[in-house]
Amino acid sequence: MIYFDKNRNTFYLEGKSFSYVFSVEEGYLHARHFGGRVGRDGLTWLNGAPAMAFSAMPPAGEGSTSLDVMPQEYASFGQGDYRTPSVLLEREDGQTASRFFYLSHEVGCTSDFGALPHARGGQTLKVTLKDVLSDVELDLFYTVWEDCDVLTRHAVIRNTGSEPVTICRAYSFCLDLPADRYETLCLHGHHCGERSPERTPLSHGTFRIESARGASSHQMNPFLALLRAGCGEETGECYGVELVYSGSFVLSAERSQTEGVRVQGGINALNFCWSLAAGEDFVTPEAALCYSKEGLGGLSRSLADFLRLHVISPKWAFAPRPVVLNSWEAVYFDFDEAKLLSLIDGAARTGADTFVLDDGWFGCRGDDTTSLGDWRVNLSKLKGGIAPLAARCRKHNMKFGLWFEPEMVSEKSELYRAHPDWAIGAPPRCACRNQYVLDFSRPEVVEYVYGQLAEILKTGDVAYVKWDMNRHLTEFWSKGLPAGRQGELAHRHILGVYTLARRLTEDFPEVLFEGCSGGGGRFDAGMLYYFPQIWTSDNTDAYARAKIQYGTSFAYPMSAMSCHISASPNHQTGRSTPFSSRAHIASLGATGFELNPAALSEEELEMAREHVRTYREMQPLVLQGDLYRLASPFEGDFAVLLLSKDKREGYLVGMCGLVEAGAYDRRLRLAGLREDFVYEIPALGIVARGDTLLHAGVLLPRLPDFGTFAWRIHGK
Numbered sequence: 001m002i003y004f005d006k007n008r009n010t011f012y013l014e015g016k017s018f019s020y021v022f023s024v025e026e027g028y029l030h031a032r033h034f035g036g037r038v039g040r041d042g043l044t045w046l047n048g049a050p051a052m053a054f055s056a057m058p059p060a061g062e063g064s065t066s067l068d069v070m071p072q073e074y075a076s077f078g079q080g081d082y083r084t085p086s087v088l089l090e091r092e093d094g095q096t097a098s099r100f101f102y103l104s105h106e107v108g109c110t111s112d113f114g115a116l117p118h119a120r121g122g123q124t125l126k127v128t129l130k131d132v133l134s135d136v137e138l139d140l141f142y143t144v145w146e147d148c149d150v151l152t153r154h155a156v157i158r159n160t161g162s163e164p165v166t167i168c169r170a171y172s173f174c175l176d177l178p179a180d181r182y183e184t185l186c187l188h189g190h191h192c193g194e195r196s197p198e199r200t201p202l203s204h205g206t207f208r209i210e211s212a213r214g215a216s217s218h219q220m221n222p223f224l225a226l227l228r229a230g231c232g233e234e235t236g237e238c239y240g241v242e243l244v245y246s247g248s249f250v251l252s253a254e255r256s257q258t259e260g261v262r263v264q265g266g267i268n269a270l271n272f273c274w275s276l277a278a279g280e281d282f283v284t285p286e287a288a289l290c291y292s293k294e295g296l297g298g299l300s301r302s303l304a305d306f307l308r309l310h311v312i313s314p315k316w317a318f319a320p321r322p323v324v325l326n327s328w329e330a331v332y333f334d335f336d337e338a339k340l341l342s343l344i345d346g347a348a349r350t351g352a353d354t355f356v357l358d359d360g361w362f363g364c365r366g367d368d369t370t371s372l373g374d375w376r377v378n379l380s381k382l383k384g385g386i387a388p389l390a391a392r393c394r395k396h397n398m399k400f401g402l403w404f405e406p407e408m409v410s411e412k413s414e415l416y417r418a419h420p421d422w423a424i425g426a427p428p429r430c431a432c433r434n435q436y437v438l439d440f441s442r443p444e445v446v447e448y449v450y451g452q453l454a455e456i457l458k459t460g461d462v463a464y465v466k467w468d469m470n471r472h473l474t475e476f477w478s479k480g481l482p483a484g485r486q487g488e489l490a491h492r493h494i495l496g497v498y499t500l501a502r503r504l505t506e507d508f509p510e511v512l513f514e515g516c517s518g519g520g521g522r523f524d525a526g527m528l529y530y531f532p533q534i535w536t537s538d539n540t541d542a543y544a545r546a547k548i549q550y551g552t553s554f555a556y557p558m559s560a561m562s563c564h565i566s567a568s569p570n571h572q573t574g575r576s577t578p579f580s581s582r583a584h585i586a587s588l589g590a591t592g593f594e595l596n597p598a599a600l601s602e603e604e605l606e607m608a609r610e611h612v613r614t615y616r617e618m619q620p621l622v623l624q625g626d627l628y629r630l631a632s633p634f635e636g637d638f639a640v641l642l643l644s645k646d647k648r649e650g651y652l653v654g655m656c657g658l659v660e661a662g663a664y665d666r667r668l669r670l671a672g673l674r675e676d677f678v679y680e681i682p683a684l685g686i687v688a689r690g691d692t693l694l695h696a697g698v699l700l701p702r703l704p705d706f707g708t709f710a711w712r713i714h715g716k
């Protein structure tokens, strides 16, 4: 709920259990508190010293506190605040200073995001500021929900003058936190090794994570947490920020001379500049800000609830997901109609309910050198097109899905021959998987790709689309933009991607779109707005996946992670793992298969069917439950507990890594349970009170290398 105290000029934004407070002081927005729920008491006694040595003061009559020390809601440039600004504007005469003053506010408004993904619903506050030095206005938007502990923010910059203004930087938010010792936690990685959590003390200066690749990337996820001293998995305070954005981004935490920390971010300012004509406005992506007093676990659960309740499409957020058998690791490019028909028959024997035909079905694609952009069936491979495949799926009461890579074009393609200038950049371009990125900043390119995909989806044969993206942008240049506006390309491109995603998901609402980018290279809240699940990683090895899924869970719900059982030895790592281990790890998300059932023994086929049966039973926990991380695979054992909201049903999955001779018995203490409930763990023959399992725990089983366990827990 949002409340404005007009006597004290103070805004109170309250979510499920937090307060976010700021006031208008001498025209400036002064940040006062973000944390546990507080009374509506003004907090004016928290005003600190008005300046430090070498702090510049605002001009006479415009404030008695230096902006250098004031905790701010959105920091401008050139006004004596030497911390990193949130916005940097250049006017026609080259001036860059701006000083934003409060003008008005409105509670209960909406914002026009266009195709930009954003959280749905909630109560929104808009605070309008005016630059006293130029004809620019700024709207700061804040949204809160009663059912979650997240607040979203974004900004709109409006040119109210008659001359264009260049936006050199426009972050989504600025959060000035009080002096304290903080640690940061980010999710870094690489292809086949996404989202490893890394925790580091925040030193003076700026800690900055970013992507300048035109996509959120495998290398760094648009999520940053700030941990106060003593913050652990289930105790202590922390903040988390995640961008509802899939393009080049930055998130930073800057520890200044006052020991306060400025957290901010949004579109990466590197190579970004946007010309804002008279009368135009610019909308930044949205950022989700979360506060937890229950450690990192509480933070993850709040973010998971927020994404499921307000970002992921309500049609899919809590809906049972299909159990897919995907053709990629089963046959790669090597297939024809007969081979696929028998793969579908095999898929039916595993218990899967959807068969997805991955790369290689279009143009004349026999490997990765050709045909992206030519989204017509490769009739030399599939003589009857896709209809017989969809029909065979129907015969087994299964659905049919298809892979696309809509944003790409191969140099060897009809599309590139017809429109070489539709690719971003000018030749010679950097090579990457023999393909170029289509210039989605040009509406005609988006329109063309929409037409191609829509034609196939209109047949009604396709119930599932896997939307892949296998290279990042280089030579950032568009033939469709004038010389002075090339800095707009990367953001315009991702807006084009969103436009296509919006049109396709609106026009084909029954089709489930799964996101993918060489695995989890675009695993972010922006993509989740359109695609309820994302292929988590191209690494399908159970041990590696335990780490990747564990890391991903810091910022995203398990239901967003697509997790398949693959062959052993694994194709990426060469590691052999038991079928049960692959099944247990793959049950912690939207499950499926990434293998050829023809290679499975009868016993393994039965295990596959059993996996699907059990998964169907516990799937509500993946879709709706809370996740408790019990042991980190980055430190040794892996264990997580999925617990229903009423704490009556649980699913505990773990993996013990490598066997060690004479290893000691290790205890696993549970979390999240109700102390006064009595819980039964049938697999262990244990019946015990919640507090016993929380404080004394159970023993980890002794298992072979990479062995896993999966236990159901019932409480009352």
Ligand code: DGJ
Pocket: 328, 358, 359, 403, 468, 470, 516, 517, 518, 519, 535, 537, 538
């Ligand atoms: C990368 C994806 O992550 C894989 O699953 C597969 O779809 C390949 N691309 C196909 O080229």
